[in-house]
Amino acid sequence: MRSNSRRKLDERLFVEQVQECMNNGYLLSSKKIGSGAFSKVYLAYATRERMKHNPKLASDLRAKRHSMVAIKIVSMAEAPVEYSRKFLPREISSLNATYKHLNIVQLYETYQNSQRSYLVLELAARGDLLEHINAVSDLRGCPGLEEEEARRLFWQLVSAVAHCHDAGIVHRDLKCENILLDDQGFLKLTDFGFANCVGLKNSLLSTFCGSVAYTAPEILMSKKYNGEQADLWSLGIILHAMVSGKLPFKEHQPHRMLHLIRRGPVFKPGLSSGCRDLIRGLLQLHPCARLGLQQVAAHCWMLPADHTLSSALGATPEQEHPQSATAPGHTESGRDTYTSKSCSTSRGGTSPRRVSLAQAFSTWRPAPEE
Numbered sequence: 205m206r207s208n209s210r211r212k213l214d215e216r217l218f219v220e221q222v223q224e225c226m227n228n229g230y231l232l233s234s235k236k237i238g239s240g241a242f243s244k245v246y247l248a249y250a251t252r253e254r255m256k257h258n259p260k261l262a263s264d265l266r267a268k269r270h271s272m273v274a275i276k277i278v279s280m281a282e283a284p285v286e287y288s289r290k291f292l293p294r295e296i297s298s299l300n301a302t303y304k305h306l307n308i309v310q311l312y313e314t315y316q317n318s319q320r321s322y323l324v325l326e327l328a329a330r331g332d333l334l335e336h337i338n339a340v341s342d343l344r345g346c347p348g349l350e351e352e353e354a355r356r357l358f359w360q361l362v363s364a365v366a367h368c369h370d371a372g373i374v375h376r377d378l379k380c381e382n383i384l385l386d387d388q389g390f391l392k393l394t395d396f397g398f399a400n401c402v403g404l405k406n407s408l409l410s411t412f413c414g415s416v417a418y419t420a421p422e423i424l425m426s427k428k429y430n431g432e433q434a435d436l437w438s439l440g441i442i443l444h445a446m447v448s449g450k451l452p453f454k455e456h457q458p459h460r461m462l463h464l465i466r467r468g469p470v471f472k473p474g475l476s477s478g479c480r481d482l483i484r485g486l487l488q489l490h491p492c493a494r495l496g497l498q499q500v501a502a503h504c505w506m507l508p509a510d511h512t513l514s515s516a517l518g519a520t521p522e523q524e525h526p527q528s529a530t531a532p533g534h535t536e537s538g539r540d541t542y543t544s545k546s547c548s549t550s551r552g553g554t555s556p557r558r559v560s561l562a563q564a565f566s567t568w569r570p571a572p573e574e
């Protein structure tokens with residue numbers, strides 16, 4: 205009896221949502237493609253009429269040759285005030301600030317009433333990175349993606365994060381579940397609920413965000429932290445998960461996590477030295493010692509022979525892969541800084557020909573998956 209009335213209530217609610225979407229130019233389907241703590245995400249179709257009024261939506265969908273979008277519906281009644289007043293507006297403003305990047309889920313528009321907020325998003329129909337890693341691992345009978353595929357996806361992720369950082373946005377919740385894939389195999393970074401706008405490059409943050417397994421040690425130690433450097437740590441964890449099929453450090457308690465982190469990651473046999481080197485470069489205990497995005501982009505593991513990025517970065521081969529003169533863990537300033545053993549990259553990007561990360565990545569377009 206109870207479940208019957210619950211079902212009727214759900215049906216009535218869904219009809220209301222269909223009507224509200226219709227009033228705003230979208231046909232909401234009953235296909236639920238995901239749910240969050242306070243939201244449900246449905247497959248929907250943009251009407252021609254709507255496309256006429258939203259040039260961003262129209263140009264994107266024309267290129268994709270379909271009219272599908274994902275509509276995230278947030279129930280204001282269910283969401284706590286902090287979510288609707290703080291996290292949801294942050295998610296919306298971060299998505300607006302990271303507009304027009306191939307590897308970031310696009311927000312086409314929002315509409316709301318007193319009961320619900322609707323976010324019309326680019327559809328990423330092929331699930332998240334975690335599901336992908338697990339599916340590929342099962343198929344191969346061996347944990348993790350092939351390094352070639354991991355490189356292709358990691359490039360896209362680094363490009364997306366570079367775009368966010370260039371726009372002054374730190375994500376703070378980078379993890380495999382927040383990385384979606386679309387039907388062409390493009391990676392799409394999503395879930396900007398914990399993102400923060402860091403106006404001043406060196407300003408420090410103090411809020412604990414994200415999942416422990418992906419969280420930088422300085423945050424686990426409750427220190428003030430630099431959001432960009434914390435994102436770099438999470439990138440190292442994600443790359444490890446891609447190539448190994450598992451997380452490098454797995455503990456629920458922060459102090460136990462720190463213990464594991466101090467011992468360093470364990471790599472699976474057969475993983476290339478370049479990939480190990482890059483992961484180690486990102487998983488440096490000291491935030492300042494981590495490779496920056498420029499160094500990641502110029503790392504030898506990231507560059508297949510025919511890659512054009514070196515010219516975009518304006519670096520000569522010597523600048524890109526200089527022989528390290530300092531021992532690992534030491535720099536002229538005496539700071540405990542990572543220095544790559546197998547393929548070192550220049551730190552700091554002080555070359556006068558240095559270009560912005562956005563420029564560096566703009567020449568590169570990931571090829572769709574076969």
Ligand SMILES: Nc1ncnc2c1ncn2[C@@H]1O[C@H](COP(=O)(O)OP(=O)(O)OP(=O)(O)O)[C@@H](O)[C@H]1O
Nearest residue numbers: 237238239240241242243245274325326327328395
């Ligand atoms: N643009 C999209 N395309 C396809 N699927 C999506 C899209 N956005 C979200 N999803 C799916 O819906 C799920 C819920 O997304 P949503 O952003 O509401 O929740 P979340 O923020 O990940 O969860 P929580 O609120 O618990 O942190 C995601 O895990 C994903 O599977």
